[in-house]
Amino acid sequence: xxxxxxxxxxxxxxxxxxxxxxxxxxxxxxxxxxxxxxxxxxxxxxxxxxxxxxxxxxxxxxxxxxxxxxxxxxxxxxxxxxxxxxxxxxxxxxxxxxxxxxxxxxxxxxxxxxxxxxxxxxxxxxxxxxxxxxxxxxxxxxxxxxxxxxxxxxxxxxxxxxxxxxxxxxxxxxxxxxxxxxxxxxxxxxxxxxxxxxxxxxxxxxxxxxxxxxxxxxxxxxxxxxxxxxxxxxxxx
Amino acid sequence: xxxxxxxxxxxxxxxxxxxxxxxxxxxxxxxxxxxxxxxxxxxxxxxxxxxxxxxxxxxxxxxxxxxxxxxxxxxxxxxxxxxxxxxxxxxxxxxxxxxxxxxxxxxxxxxxxxxxxxxxxxxxxxxxxxxxxxxxxxxxxxxxxxxxxxxxxxxxxxxxxxxxxxxxxxxxxxxxxxxxxxxxxxxxxxxxxxxxxxxxxxxxxxxxxxxxxxxxxxxxxxxxxxxxxxxxxxxxxxxxxxxxxxxxxxxxxxxxxxxxxxxxxxxxxxxxxxxxxxxxxxxxxxxxxxxxxxxxxxxxxxxxxxxxxxxxxxxxxxxxxxxxxxxxxxxxxxxxxxxxxxxxxxxxxxxxxxxxxxxxxxxxxxxxxxxxxxxxxxxxxxxxxx
Ligand SMILES: Nc1ncnc2c1ncn2[C@@H]1O[C@H](COP(=O)(O)OP(=O)(O)OP(=O)(O)O)[C@@H](O)[C@H]1O
Ligand SMILES: [Mg+2]
Numbered sequence: 001x002x003x004x005x006x007x008x009x010x011x012x013x014x015x016x017x018x019x020x021x022x023x024x025x026x027x028x029x030x031x032x033x034x035x036x037x038x039x040x041x042x043x044x045x046x047x048x049x050x051x052x053x054x055x056x057x058x059x060x061x062x063x064x065x066x067x068x069x070x071x072x073x074x075x076x077x078x079x080x081x082x083x084x085x086x087x088x089x090x091x092x093x094x095x096x097x098x099x100x101x102x103x104x105x106x107x108x109x110x111x112x113x114x115x116x117x118x119x120x121x122x123x124x125x126x127x128x129x130x131x132x133x134x135x136x137x138x139x140x141x142x143x144x145x146x147x148x149x150x151x152x153x154x155x156x157x158x159x160x161x162x163x164x165x166x167x168x169x170x171x172x173x174x175x176x177x178x179x180x181x182x183x184x185x186x187x188x189x190x191x192x193x194x195x196x197x198x199x200x201x202x203x204x205x206x207x208x209x210x211x212x213x214x215x216x217x218x219x220x221x222x223x224x225x226x227x228x229x230x231x232x233x234x235x236x237x
Numbered sequence: 238x239x240x241x242x243x244x245x246x247x248x249x250x251x252x253x254x255x256x257x258x259x260x261x262x263x264x265x266x267x268x269x270x271x272x273x274x275x276x277x278x279x280x281x282x283x284x285x286x287x288x289x290x291x292x293x294x295x296x297x298x299x300x301x302x303x304x305x306x307x308x309x310x311x312x313x314x315x316x317x318x319x320x321x322x323x324x325x326x327x328x329x330x331x332x333x334x335x336x337x338x339x340x341x342x343x344x345x346x347x348x349x350x351x352x353x354x355x356x357x358x359x360x361x362x363x364x365x366x367x368x369x370x371x372x373x374x375x376x377x378x379x380x381x382x383x384x385x386x387x388x389x390x391x392x393x394x395x396x397x398x399x400x401x402x403x404x405x406x407x408x409x410x411x412x413x414x415x416x417x418x419x420x421x422x423x424x425x426x427x428x429x430x431x432x433x434x435x436x437x438x439x440x441x442x443x444x445x446x447x448x449x450x451x452x453x454x455x456x457x458x459x460x461x462x463x464x465x466x467x468x469x470x471x472x473x474x475x476x477x478x479x480x481x482x483x484x485x486x487x488x489x490x491x492x493x494x495x496x497x498x499x500x501x502x503x504x505x506x507x508x509x510x511x512x513x514x515x516x517x518x519x520x521x522x523x524x525x526x527x528x529x530x531x532x533x534x535x536x537x538x539x540x541x542x543x544x545x546x547x548x549x550x551x552x553x554x555x556x557x558x559x560x561x562x563x564x565x566x567x568x569x570x571x572x573x574x575x576x577x578x579x580x581x582x583x584x585x586x587x588x589x590x591x592x593x594x595x596x597x598x599x600x601x602x603x604x605x606x607x608x609x610x611x612x613x614x615x616x617x618x619x620x621x622x623x
Contacts, residue, residue, distance in 0.1 A: 051618075054621075058538070060537075060616075060617040084540050087539070093539065093620065095535075097622075099620055101532055104244050112536070112539065113540075
């Protein structure tokens with residue numbers, strides 16, 4: 001497999017917060033490869049550095065040392081403008097707290113990445129409606145987030161993460177604010193509508209009940225990837 | 238993106254109204270208080286304004302403002318009249334006199350003595366009677382406010398309404414009989430005393446015997462004269478100070494600015510209003526940004542450039558400024574309408590518009606600036622915090 005076919009390659013990533021006595025090293029030499037077309041789950045105890053790692057991968061945080069490439073692009077070596085432009089085109093986000101704009105309708109929320117990309121708000125909202133339709137939320141497009149259930153809000157958020165066709169989607173604990181059943185549904189949906197050959201998805205999770213949706217699982221502990229396995233059974237060993 | 242910025246701003250009605258209210262209040266204070274101030278200041282020289290005809294006022298050199306009367310010998314009138322470039326020069330008496338009312342009490346009045354022949358300086362609006370009637374023996378014209386209140390006849394029964402002074406009635410001015418021949422409308426001045434108009438020669442009779450009576454010489458320039466040059470010429474020829482009408486107004490206003498606490502008091506209240514308005518508006522807008530920091534973070538993470546974020550915040554600040562300013566100045570305008578023809582002095586010149594727009598601009602830029610700083614330095618990684 002060549003470099004180009006990897007969605008993400010991390011080599012000896014190091015990242016710490018703060019200085020001096022309060023310094024916390026969150027990543028202590030992370031090595032990880034994520035292939036295009038796969039769903040990679042990132043699991044490990046609280047505080048082990050999962051969120052920090054996907055923040056660096058999504059280039060919203062700069063590493064102190066080491067290398068991180070997304071589809072062959074080293075974002076750390078791009079100019080600020082290039083990096084922002086790259087992010088707006090190629091990366092989608094799903095958050096634990098949904099982070100939907102409370103004063104925008106569902107369709108408008110979904111439209112945001114297109115608007116950031118320069119599309120007119122009307123056209124973008126129209127596209128948002130179409131995508132929500134496909135995801136079974138056609139009757140809720142004009143509702144504001146407060147009128148939607150948690151599961152519905154997360155579906156809107158997933159639509160928002162993929163509407164602009166990004167090649168990498170990062171999800172931080174997408175199911176932990178939802179009940180078990182809804183969580184399963186959400187993962188099914190992500191796998192069904194968001195995953196394809198040209199795209200990779202990284203899901204950070206605590207929730208072992210959704211491990212079955214993963215193509216591979218990276219086990220993280222204390223700022224390092226211990227192992228990358230193919231199934232839940234191997235993970236537990 | 239401006240649409241999103243707009244929705245973010247108005248999404249929470251309560252907060253939005255809070256910001257608008259702060260700015261409205263600030264712009265109200267910034268226009269209303271100075272408006273009253275300007276109004277009071279124009280009142281200081283409304284006597285000069287009302288006297289439309291003359292171009293130049295000539296007076297004793299040490300006079301500092303319109304009510305600072307330093308009498309001159311009558312002969313000065315002819316010396317001024319003979320200065321080259323002067324079309325005509327007329328005398329004006331301005332002073333105070335004691336009026337004895339029907340119930341026996343005394344009331345101090347302003348007495349204005351007008352040139353017998355031309356009656357130049359007479360009030361422009363007569364409510365009753367004719368100005369020419371002043372030439373009748375002992376004739377006086379009284380201003381309306383005085384006639385209705387301070388010079389009015391006592392009520393028919395206790396606590397009843399006062400009965401206005403009427404044309405044909407007599408009052409006593411410094412032990413001289415005077416007959417009311419007209420009621421005139423005059424612009425309010427600082428002084429609340431009634432104003433009594435009479436002829437210059439009658440003024441000589443009414444007032445206690447004194448050496449000099451001439452308060453001002455009113456001068457009309459010949460056509461084509463440079464007024465400032467004429468003032469200089471009058472000074473050189475007569476030793477008397479001559480001011481154009483505008484200069485005399487400025488002299489009067491400057492006197493009040495310098496020797497009374499009025500500007501300081503207004504200045505403080507304007508400044509306080511400005512600060513309170515700025516604090517309220519700045520604080521609420523900054524709070525708004527803080528509360529939306531997560532969403533600015535989401536936009537940032539998703540690849541919104543700093544320039545766009547900056548424009549969004551400026552756009553939001555502009556919206557609230559416009560609406561706040563509109564409401565504030567609108568209220569001031571309503572205040573203006575409501576206070577016309579009342580005791581309250583209020584003027585709203587265009588300079589105030591500029592001043593208040595500038596003030597609001599400073600407030601909202603300040604609010605925007607601290608907000609922008611917060612958003613620009615924001616780590617987009619906060620979006621993952623739950
Ligand atoms: N902004 C920050 N400043 C200082 N320390 C931080 C910051 N963000 C994270 N940390 C620390 O870095 C370490 C790794 O944090 P991180 O959020 O990546 O862990 P995590 O695996 O996502 O944890 P969780 O499962 O609780 O979300 C933790 O010890 C955390 O306290
Ligand atoms: Mg985390």
